Amino acid sequence: MNITVRERTAAQRLTIVDCDIHPAFRTPAELHPFLPERWREHVKTFGEHVRHGLTGQLPYPRMMAAGMRVDSFPEQGPPGSDLDLMRRQHLDMNGVEVGMLMPLSRAGMEERNLDFAGALARAVNDWQLERWVGEEPRLRAGIVVPQEDAVFSVEEIERRADDARFVQILMSPRSSDPLGHRRYWPIYAAAERARRPIGLHVQGYSGGHASTGSGWPTYYMQEHYAMVGNMQAVMTSLIFEGVFARFPNLKIVLIEGGFAWVPALSWRMDKHWERMRKETPHVTRPPSEYVREHFYFTTQPIEEPENPRDLAAIMELIGYDRLMFSTDYPHWDFDDPHRAFKTQLTEEQRAQVFRDNAKALYAL
Amino acid sequence: MQVPNGAIDCDLHPAMPPASALLRYLPDYWRDQFANRHIDRMGFQLTSYPPNAPLSARPDWRGPTGTPGGDLDLLRCEALDRFGTRLAICNPLHGAIALFNEDMAAALCAAVNDWVARELLDREPRLRASIVVPTHDPHAAVAEIERVAADQRFVQIMLLAMGDLMLGRRLYWPIYAAAERLQLPIGIHAGSTYQRAPTPAGWPSHKLEDYVAQSSAFENQLVSFVTEGVFQKFPTLKLVLSESGITWLPPLMWRTGKLWRGVRPEVPWLDRAPAEIIRAHVRLTLQPIDAPFGQPELLARTLEQLGSDEMLLFSTDFPHWHFDGDDVLPGGLSDALVRKLMIDNPLTTYPRLREGAVLRDNPAQREETVR
Numbered sequence: 001m002n003i004t005v006r007e008r009t010a011a012q013r014l015t016i017v018d019c020d021i022h023p024a025f026r027t028p029a030e031l032h033p034f035l036p037e038r039w040r041e042h043v044k045t046f047g048e049h050v051r052h053g054l055t056g057q058l059p060y061p062r063m064m065a066a067g068m069r070v071d072s073f074p075e076q077g078p079p080g081s082d083l084d085l086m087r088r089q090h091l092d093m094n095g096v097e098v099g100m101l102m103p104l105s106r107a108g109m110e111e112r113n114l115d116f117a118g119a120l121a122r123a124v125n126d127w128q129l130e131r132w133v134g135e136e137p138r139l140r141a142g143i144v145v146p147q148e149d150a151v152f153s154v155e156e157i158e159r160r161a162d163d164a165r166f167v168q169i170l171m172s173p174r175s176s177d178p179l180g181h182r183r184y185w186p187i188y189a190a191a192e193r194a195r196r197p198i199g200l201h202v203q204g205y206s207g208g209h210a211s212t213g214s215g216w217p218t219y220y221m222q223e224h225y226a227m228v229g230n231m232q233a234v235m236t237s238l239i240f241e242g243v244f245a246r247f248p249n250l251k252i253v254l255i256e257g258g259f260a261w262v263p264a265l266s267w268r269m270d271k272h273w274e275r276m277r278k279e280t281p282h283v284t285r286p287p288s289e290y291v292r293e294h295f296y297f298t299t300q301p302i303e304e305p306e307n308p309r310d311l312a313a314i315m316e317l318i319g320y321d322r323l324m325f326s327t328d329y330p331h332w333d334f335d336d337p338h339r340a341f342k343t344q345l346t347e348e349q350r351a352q353v354f355r356d357n358a359k360a361l362y363a364l
Numbered sequence: 365m366q367v368p369n370g371a372i373d374c375d376l377h378p379a380m381p382p383a384s385a386l387l388r389y390l391p392d393y394w395r396d397q398f399a400n401r402h403i404d405r406m407g408f409q410l411t412s413y414p415p416n417a418p419l420s421a422r423p424d425w426r427g428p429t430g431t432p433g434g435d436l437d438l439l440r441c442e443a444l445d446r447f448g449t450r451l452a453i454c455n456p457l458h459g460a461i462a463l464f465n466e467d468m469a470a471a472l473c474a475a476v477n478d479w480v481a482r483e484l485l486d487r488e489p490r491l492r493a494s495i496v497v498p499t500h501d502p503h504a505a506v507a508e509i510e511r512v513a514a515d516q517r518f519v520q521i522m523l524l525a526m527g528d529l530m531l532g533r534r535l536y537w538p539i540y541a542a543a544e545r546l547q548l549p550i551g552i553h554a555g556s557t558y559q560r561a562p563t564p565a566g567w568p569s570h571k572l573e574d575y576v577a578q579s580s581a582f583e584n585q586l587v588s589f590v591t592e593g594v595f596q597k598f599p600t601l602k603l604v605l606s607e608s609g610i611t612w613l614p615p616l617m618w619r620t621g622k623l624w625r626g627v628r629p630e631v632p633w634l635d636r637a638p639a640e641i642i643r644a645h646v647r648l649t650l651q652p653i654d655a656p657f658g659q660p661e662l663l664a665r666t667l668e669q670l671g672s673d674e675m676l677l678f679s680t681d682f683p684h685w686h687f688d689g690d691d692v693l694p695g696g697l698s699d700a701l702v703r704k705l706m707i708d709n710p711l712t713t714y715p716r717l718r719e720g721a722v723l724r725d726n727p728a729q730r731e732e733t734v735r
Contacts, residue, residue: 063627177566178573212584213526213562213577218533218592221627225587225620226564229580233563236576241569260615267662268609268654269576275418275685276572303618306639310614310669333626 014350015097016337017358019298020201020255020326021090021139023101023132024080031106034123034130039116049112051208059205060220064332072330079330083135090329091138094337097355098364099139100167100326101128102201102255108146109172110206117146121156125166133165140362142170142199147179147206150186157187161194167362168253173200173234176207180241188247197251197296197361200234202227231257232265235295239269242282244290251361253296256328260303263317266291292319296361298326299353300335308343315349324361325354367693368703372710372717373452375553375606375649375679376443378484378491379433380458380476383408389475389482394468408459408472412555414571418685425683433683436487443682444490447692451710451717454493455522455553455606456480461496462524462557469498470508477512485517492717494522494551502535506542513546519716520549520604525581526556532588540598547715549602549647552585554578579654582608583616586646590620593633595645602713604647607681609654611662614669617642643672647713649679650705652686653694660696667701676705677713 025031032040052059064070066078072089074082091099108120121144128141143160145153153171160166169191177183179200191198210216211226231254244250269287277283297318305311315323328334337354345353358364383404387395398404413420413432420432425442427434434442444452460472473496480493495512497505512518521543523531531552543550555578561567562577582605589595589603617639624631624638634641655663667676680692693702711718 063630173565175565178563178568179565181569207564207566209561209564209566211564212530212588213556213560213564213581214531214585214588215527215529215560217530217584217588219627219630221591221620221623221631222530222584222587224623224627225616226584228619229577229584230564232580233565233568233577236573237563237565237568240573240576258615258619260618261612263662264609264611264615264654264666265576265579267611267656268579270656271652271654271686272419272572272575276570276575278418279570279572301619301622303615304622305614305618305669306621306671307669310618310665313665314615 014354015095016325016354017364018094018096018099018327018329019253019324019358020102020300021086021099021329022080022331023103023128024078024105026077026081031123031127034126035119039119042116048106048110049116050110050205051112052205060217060223062220062332067332069330069332069334083132086329087136090327091136094327096138098358101132101139101141102170103128103142103144104201104203107144109144110204111146114146114149114152118149118152118156121146125156125160129165140167141165142168143196144170145187147171147175147184147187150183153187154190157190157194157196166196167364168197168199169194170199170201172203172206173230174203174206174209178237178241179234180237180239180243182241185243185246188243188250192247192249197253199253199255201255202230202257227256228258228261232261235265235291236269239287239290240280240283242280244294245282245284250294251296252294253298253324253361255298255326256300257297258301258303259297259299259318259323260311260314262291262297263314296322296324296357298324299340300326300328301333302335302340304342311343320349320352321357323353324358367447367690368706369448370450371447371678371706373443373447373449373680374604374677374710375455375651376439376452376682377433377457377684378439378454379427379431379435380408380456381479381483386472386475386479389478390471394471410457410459410462410555411558412574413457417571419575420685421683422685422688425685436484439682440488443680446690447680449490451490451492453519453714454480454484454491455551456493456496457553457555458496461499466498466501466504470501470504473498474508474511477508477518481515481517492517492519494518494520495548496522497539499523500528502538506538509539509542509546509548513548516716516719518548519714520551522551522553524555524557525552525578525585525608526558526560526562528557528559530588531585532592532594534592537594537597540594540601544598544601549604549713551604551606552582554607556581578607579609579612583612586616586642587620590634590638590641591631593631595641596633601645602647603645604649604677604713606649606679607652607684608648609652610648610676611654611666613648614666639671643675647675647677647709649677649681651679651681651684651692655694655696657694660694663694663696667696673701673704674709674712677710678706
């Protein structure tokens, strides 16, 4: 009897698209075969050149096991580096139909030496194919670009554009200038041509600016929160610099930035735009309309209001067609697809958020 | 909605004097320096509030030459009489707080405070003021607070939302100790000294973007105060967020609540959820209302999510242009809440207003106390 019930539940369970999975290198040297000889030597001799005081470690140490789920450590290598374990404890177990790879470490977005940054990005893109997507057809790659070098970024996008295994373009929201600045526009033009959305995952210290407009946080708790402000800054900049007036087909995915803040920021932008719009005549419609048309949000870490109905109200305002489920596997603040939503979704909403929105956006 | 009589306006901005008018409030050394270096001809205009920008002043709240806020008569007529205001707190937006030279900043802040006392508070008994301080030299700031706070008409200490360092940090705690001792709330006001890029992704192109980014700045400062344990250390301290907007706060409470459950071992002094701490210690001024005009149900929902009717403080934000005519109160507020935010909440938040408020009902004593 019990067995029957369990089988029926499993059969009826919705398959999901997980929009945020972090693959890792088994060893730091795993990337080296993907780098040209010149850069293999460089990385051995000089290492990375980043804009913060501690190389190769987190300036805000995480709360447990370097920010990883304690059950996600394979026998060898760090969490996220073992495909079999990822299959067993996540892809199979949670019914993941498609998973988006989000390579964060040493992908070139933070590197100051732009030649090296380009080599790293290209290597990470090859590595995603060979180590992950080639081995596991449920996974999809992102075209990592070193955003401060728009010329190389465009080249890399064009180089990968015909490969359907790359479903989006990944760059850092912690850029040297706010991402609406025109130095990044060639990347958006290339994205439009390649028909790929831009995925912006919360990121370390790429551009070197403090995490807040008033300096650096002291604690990880603050640093974690400051990522909201980063996403708000990106949204504000893309809209008021006129990026969407210029690139009407561009889609932006904000990854791991939360979403409960979106209606409040939309209202704020609308209000002050109304008063100050002479300063930005290229923004011809209320900012909230650009938000509604051009932005998608992954759900983890999902906000948990005291009253669950408030979450439903927020999702209603943003639109159920703009939210895409993500787990952040194997990080410590992983959202479990069965438990993350503390509010009721209709069957249709559930299908949209857990699967269909991502399928439509990424043409899966 | 009708504004009930006797409102207390917790954020308005009188026009600041030219530096030349502050010379008489400076000590000899600085008076010489200002004259010799032509510092007395400088504008000390904060970048955050360009005087001719629409946000900086309503068209009918400019003086004959366009000065935001005009003179004291305009302020009396438009900001006080118009709304039946019995007390109003001036937040002086003066460039003194953005100077790098800490000695010059201290001297100029003192001059601004003295100018405010003589030229505004002495001349208009309904006015109260915040103390401006050289924030980046906390010891000088404390000395200035102690000097000025002898005058009970100074009711708050004003800091800017964006500066060099996060305001919850321990090096600023002497300021909060003084604030608690002297019953002065800390008022964080919108604006930046631009010692840092306004966003973690650098410098936006437009002033409009900077103004939008103020809410992120308030969010991060609030998280800084909570996380650093400022309210555990100073349990009677009140923090007033001025010109911050309101609707961003419930999502902040939700996110920090979840976050706190995950990171408690990092901040073991946080013995309560951030939302509880915020409700007990944090207040927000009303304008600008950042919920959509014409959809009062959205503002009403935000207010319900705040989970407290004690957090809002009435403000016009005169002369900044956030509303037209007399529409200072948005739709979506109950009569009971209006009474709370216009009268009761300010009196609870600012102990130094209570004396003045009692006086207002007892005209016989009035002259004596307001001097």
